[in-house]
Amino acid sequence: MAGRWRRITVTTASAGLILPGAGLAAQAHANPAASYLSVHCSAGAHTLAAPGSHLYPDTGNGGYTSLHTLVHLVYDANANQFLPGNRVVLTDRATQCLTSFSLDFERKSANTRAGPDMSVQSVAVNGRPARFTFVQPTYPGDPHGQNDPNPAAHEASQTNPVGGPHHNPLPPACSPALRNISVPADALDGTQCPANKLVITPSAPVRSGSVFTVTVSYTGRPGVHNDGDGTTEGWFRAPDGGFVTTEPVGSEDWMPLNDYPTAKPTYDFSDTVTAGRTVLANGVLVSVKRNPASGEFPGGSVTWNWHSPAPVASYLVEDSVGNYHLTERVADNGTKFYEAQDTAIPAKQRHKNQAIMNLQQNITEFESQFNGTYPFTSDGVIVGTPRASFEEEMQTMITFAGGFIDTDVLYHENMHQWWGDNVTESGYNMTFFKEGLATVAEFLYHARLAENKAGGPYSPKGQAAFQASLVKQFNQIYAGKSRFWTVAPSNPEPAGLFSGASTYDRPGAAYLALRQILGHGNFTQALQQIQRTYGGSHITEPEFEAGFTQWLPVQTSTCRARLSQFFTQWFDTAYPAGGGRNRPQITGPGLDGPDFYNASGGCS
Numbered sequence: 001m002a003g004r005w006r007r008i009t010v011t012t013a014s015a016g017l018i019l020p021g022a023g024l025a026a027q028a029h030a031n032p033a034a035s036y037l038s039v040h041c042s043a044g045a046h047t048l049a050a051p052g053s054h055l056y057p058d059t060g061n062g063g064y065t066s067l068h069t070l071v072h073l074v075y076d077a078n079a080n081q082f083l084p085g086n087r088v089v090l091t092d093r094a095t096q097c098l099t100s101f102s103l104d105f106e107r108k109s110a111n112t113r114a115g116p117d118m119s120v121q122s123v124a125v126n127g128r129p130a131r132f133t134f135v136q137p138t139y140p141g142d143p144h145g146q147n148d149p150n151p152a153a154h155e156a157s158q159t160n161p162v163g164g165p166h167h168n169p170l171p172p173a174c175s176p177a178l179r180n181i182s183v184p185a186d187a188l189d190g191t192q193c194p195a196n197k198l199v200i201t202p203s204a205p206v207r208s209g210s211v212f213t214v215t216v217s218y219t220g221r222p223g224v225h226n227d228g229d230g231t232t233e234g235w236f237r238a239p240d241g242g243f244v245t246t247e248p249v250g251s252e253d254w255m256p257l258n259d260y261p262t263a264k265p266t267y268d269f270s271d272t273v274t275a276g277r278t279v280l281a282n283g284v285l286v287s288v289k290r291n292p293a294s295g296e297f298p299g300g301s302v303t304w305n306w307h308s309p310a311p312v313a314s315y316l317v318e319d320s321v322g323n324y325h326l327t328e329r330v331a332d333n334g335t336k337f338y339e340a341q342d343t344a345i346p347a348k349q350r351h352k353n354q355a356i357m358n359l360q361q362n363i364t365e366f367e368s369q370f371n372g373t374y375p376f377t378s379d380g381v382i383v384g385t386p387r388a389s390f391e392e393e394m395q396t397m398i399t400f401a402g403g404f405i406d407t408d409v410l411y412h413e414n415m416h417q418w419w420g421d422n423v424t425e426s427g428y429n430m431t432f433f434k435e436g437l438a439t440v441a442e443f444l445y446h447a448r449l450a451e452n453k454a455g456g457p458y459s460p461k462g463q464a465a466f467q468a469s470l471v472k473q474f475n476q477i478y479a480g481k482s483r484f485w486t487v488a489p490s491n492p493e494p495a496g497l498f499s500g501a502s503t504y505d506r507p508g509a510a511y512l513a514l515r516q517i518l519g520h521g522n523f524t525q526a527l528q529q530i531q532r533t534y535g536g537s538h539i540t541e542p543e544f545e546a547g548f549t550q551w552l553p554v555q556t557s558t559c560r561a562r563l564s565q566f567f568t569q570w571f572d573t574a575y576p577a578g579g580g581r582n583r584p585q586i587t588g589p590g591l592d593g594p595d596f597y598n599a600s601g602g603c604s
Ligand SMILES: [Zn+2]
Pocket: 412, 413, 416, 434, 435, 438
């Protein structure tokens, strides 16, 4: 699309503005609150990524905390269009005095077939009209500020520095939106980033500490984002509606938001859609109300209200609309289980899918033995028809694409409800942390099958088979010579973030080794304590490593140092190819490879 790479300069935000108002100092003597107004106000940061980041450095927005979001879709499911009245209302708390602040919103895309084509009608802050403009992202940490006129400060790349045809030495401002998976990963390195930062200037600065609302009204066609690996995510066109699955950044292709994993507002959805369609969102279904025919909906419409009391990370917001058959069931402990399938799926396949979906309560109970109490009031599965290239752990509403579900993957995605959803990674480079634990759920599923075959969970033979299966699965991965030793799990490129075993098998095996090092009981205690401490929020790599270190049974300085080395080897080290010596050299008791403990049970 023409204009996608055109640099659009900022016209509104200005840093370091002092609030206007003569006599403020004099007033301050009379009114202590007025002195507050005399502090410097400035533009909020246009990114939450750390300086030097090369994984989606364009995403997230600073200067405020996201508290609550009301999504109010007005959606014509036949035409796949948001109609007038379609809007989001974001409630935020300012963490500085703000002259302007930003959101992420990819309203247009070079992908003219399946990408978005939306436009913003108006923006209001606390109900008052506000000015808005779209700007390009700037690389995080740019000393010339986020309005740097140098075009090189706004370029896409897989790597830091950008490189590309002009050998740009600066860090990237965004991750490339590759056209498809067969394009070379570096094809767009050094090209200009699209202007997807929606910068909003309120009529008066927003005071630090104040809670404010932002209403963005927009219309048009939602769509998918072309990702750093050439796959797509976002709002997929489904028969008579849409199917929403968005990791890592595709939520901004159907709604403006603070698109960063640590931004976790709670959600309400009040969606008015074509009569006869079903809306599926996070949390619990509150009400469904039929509306009479109107100019926009000649055949009538229906309003679905969903409510998520739990905060939801940016990439886990669910809001599919279409011909879905939805059922609800309440478990003995009060958890609601939702099951939804697109009615376009052939009946025979729907029947097969349902048998697997019905396992979700049992899987949740099994996984609770390791993670502790299930963190949400509901859980659910949607099977959609579009060929999205992945399944995803949308919070309390797991999405399966292509009309098909399998048990292995349901164990994986359901494990994410604790890891990723309830306790969220602090940045994209920590994707391995939650994918590793979700991979552990697949290991546990295979161990469970072995256990059942050998006599069940209450028999010594069954328990031995369970443990033997986990050891075997670890040893298979540890013996591998594949490329996953050559990429540090905590430092992937966008092109390999979700395709590399370094994000999945390698950290998964590390957790199995950690379980042997800590002891099975202590490992479980560590998982549950991390859930209690960080649930509803997010966690950094040092925080979650400390969460395990606390439960190390031998608390000597040498053992603590060795565990730190273990984490560095498994999570942070890129080895030369080949395996053998070129892989982590600390494993755990009973596993292949050098043991964590020495012969006398200490560390050396
Ligand atoms: Zn996963």
